[in-house]
Amino acid sequence: MxxxxxxxxxxxxxxxxxxxxxxxxxxxxxxxxxxxxxxxxxxxxxxxxxxxxxxxxxxxxxxxxxxxxxxxxxxxxxxxxxxxxxxxxxxxxxxxxxxxxxxxxxxxxxxxxxxxxxxxxxxxxxxxxxxxxxxxxVKSIPVYLRPQSFTQAPTVYSSRAGNHAHSAKAKAHGHNSPPAISVSLGDLVYVKGDRDKCRARDKYIVTKLLNAEGWCYLKKFTTSQIRSKTYDVRISDCYTLTPALPNKPPDGPIRGQDMCSDSSSDSEPGSSEATSPDQVVAAEQPALPPLPPPPEAIVVHPTTPAADHTAEPSDSSCAPTRRCERTRQRPR
Structure with a gap:
């Protein structure tokens, strides 16, 4: 050839x-x-x-x-x-x-x-x-990709799921693990990884819990509706929107108890009478200024003619006319 x-x-x-x-x-x-x-x-x-x-x-x-x-x-x-x-x-x-x-x-x-x-x-x-x-x-047939299923064996899945805690501890480099939180069905939560500087965090509602694996299913919750898309998130990556109150009282002054203790400490040592809560509330309120006296009744008097300060003529021989007399007698 x-x-x-x-x-x-x-x-x-x-x-x-x-x-x-x-x-x-x-x-x-x-x-x-x-x-x-x-x-x-x-x-x-x-x-x-x-x-x-x-x-x-x-x-x-x-x-x-x-x-x-x-x-x-x-x-x-x-x-x-x-x-x-x-x-x-x-x-x-x-x-x-x-x-x-x-x-x-x-x-x-x-x-x-x-x-x-x-x-x-x-x-x-x-x-x-x-x-x-x-x-x-005799032509060489190309090798095609065979479709494979993504289903894992139960033993493989359980071993990988159990190794997550040890892997997270090894990658933490001495840092403590995040505190465990309690999430129940229907709670509104935030997702820690959902961060954006331009808008507020989105709210999610818990639709399903997998406490054995530590996962939960969330749906985005808006003002008027719940979105259909479902997200599977670790429970440790969520924190509740309204956290529950702690069982232990906080380390700080309490309004009602501290006011009672302060008032009892300021009283005389010889007096053994306890101050009631009404007296404490009355002591807290400031004294109001005295009210002004009621206005006196105003008496309206009839109109009296004002004194005529017009100088009279000095000549006594001049007699007043009728018009002047009428003017003097007319009330003003």
Missing amino acids: DDAIDGSVNMPFTSRAAWHAIQLECPDLRRTHAHLIQGIRPLKKFTKVGDVKRYLRTVSVANDGVLIVRDNQPFQPPRERIVVPRSMVDVFLTTLHIRFCHPSRNQLKRISNRYFLALDFDKASEATSVACHQCQA
Whole structure:
């Protein structure tokens, strides 16, 4: 096979007289031969002669009348490739494939393109290799991925679940484990990992508890609805929205008890009477300012004529007129 490709041995099926007779039987090649001899091209109105136009681009006529394609390679003598009719391509490639003992697809292309030429030669070479039953029988079948189930064995799951505590302790680097919290069904909780600087934390409602494994199922709770998506979160990664009050009283002053103790300590040591809570509350309230006296009743007096400070004439001989007397007697 390699010798035939290199040209060191004679290639079979290269009789030019036989190929000239085969080319004359093909109407497209016969018309191409006539156009090349006469030096004319087909008219534009002939739209069903696509193969003839493709032949005219590269094909030429040899001295013996065989249609060939001259192949000029650098540093090599020119070669003449014989044109194979389209109707003979499949039979010719099948014969070459069997004659050279089922070569590969690439080898068949190289040997056919070295000595012959045809329209759509590469596609026909691939179809010949695929149609060979012997080549398909020895073809290597690619390995496909087999679908596998993700179900774990109970023993494997239990061993991995039991190893979580030891793994978390080893990765803590001396830090204490988070305190255990009690979460019941229907509680509103926050998730520690759900952090965002741009908005407040989302609230979640507990829908299912797995106390044996330490997991719980949560659903996002908004103002008016509960989302359908379910999240499985560790109970240690949650903390309740309204934590329960501790059983132990806090270390600090208590309002009612501390006020009673302060008032008892400030009282005289000789007095043994206990101060009641009402007195403590009364002592805490500040004294109110005294109320102002009620306003006195305002007595409205009748209008009295004002004193007339008009200076009287000094002349005693002048008697007052009637008009002046009426003015003096009229009340104002």
